[in-house]
Amino acid sequence: MNPDAVLACNPNQNSPWAYYMMLVDKSWLAQLLVKFNIRASNHWYNSQPDTLTTPVFYQQFVLVCRTLMSNKLSSKPKCCTGYKY
Incomplete structure (x- = not known):
């Protein structure tokens, strides 16, 4: 979006x-x-809306989202995860 x-x-x-x-x-x-x-x-x-349809990319995206939403991690590992993705 x-x-x-x-x-x-x-x-x-x-x-x-x-x-x-x-x-x-x-x-x-x-x-x-x-x-x-x-x-x-x-x-x-703006860019064209896109949807992840490749299972590996989707799984990586879910992992990034879960990491960013975790209340057990500080901001540093969250930032690193975001940049790596």
Whole structure:
């Protein structure tokens, strides 16, 4: 999802989590994309919505989300996990 896009969330019934989604600061992400030579400009521009369909990528994403949401970890390992992903 792009920043400022309307989102409708419909979790599975009887389940607190039907999906994982990260909300990331667009300015921070734009700067990170420049740092790693993925984009030439640190100005944010929207991209096409995407869905992870490869099981390995999805499993990695879930692991990152669980790490970031953990209340047992400090911010340093969370930051490292985010950068590695």
